[in-house]
Amino acid sequence: MLKKYPFNVRVYGLLINEQNQLLISDELEYGQYFSKFPGGGLEYGEGLIDGLKREFLEECFFEIEIIRHFYTTDFYLKSAFDDTQIISVYYLVKNLLPINLPLKTAPFDFGERTADGSFQSFRWIDLDKLKIEDVTFPADQKAVELLLKEL
Numbered sequence: 001m002l003k004k005y006p007f008n009v010r011v012y013g014l015l016i017n018e019q020n021q022l023l024i025s026d027e028l029e030y031g032q033y034f035s036k037f038p039g040g041g042l043e044y045g046e047g048l049i050d051g052l053k054r055e056f057l058e059e060c061f062f063e064i065e066i067i068r069h070f071y072t073t074d075f076y077l078k079s080a081f082d083d084t085q086i087i088s089v090y091y092l093v094k095n096l097l098p099i100n101l102p103l104k105t106a107p108f109d110f111g112e113r114t115a116d117g118s119f120q121s122f123r124w125i126d127l128d129k130l131k132i133e134d135v136t137f138p139a140d141q142k143a144v145e146l147l148l149k150e151l
Contacts, residue, residue, distance in 0.1 A: 008086050011052045012036070025120060035107060040059070132148075
């Protein structure tokens with residue numbers, strides 16, 4: 001008998017501005033605080049790039065252009081939220097228009113709830129101060145590790 005295993009495909013954008021800062025999303029959802037890259041879960045029938053563009057529009061309210069693929073998880077990772085296996089795909093991206101997003105300087109400095117009842121805020125981290133611990137999840141930490149090696 002063939003067993004089915006649930007996979008959760010995630011897609012994220014690494015956005016670096018002209019000041020050599022990386023955009024980070026701080027969130028409070030399901031009772032957990034976490035810092036990650038903008039992006040999220042792929043919807044059924046959606047391609048990776050379309051999914052990432054949709055996520056940026058939903059979260060950040062601006063359009064992006066894909067520069068290049070950066071990293072895809074190459075190790076087993078169980079979701080922190082449910083019983084699925086996470087497969088995360090990362091792209092280097094750039095914004096197509098000026099960013100008009102309320103930005104914070106401290107982590108988890110939330111304003112009002114988002115439409116789905118969670119909290120989210122954004123901040124820049126200088127690349128020369130970026131640490132693996134600045135993001136919460138193991139796949140994101142691996143992406144930061146690889147990004148730091150490229151700098």
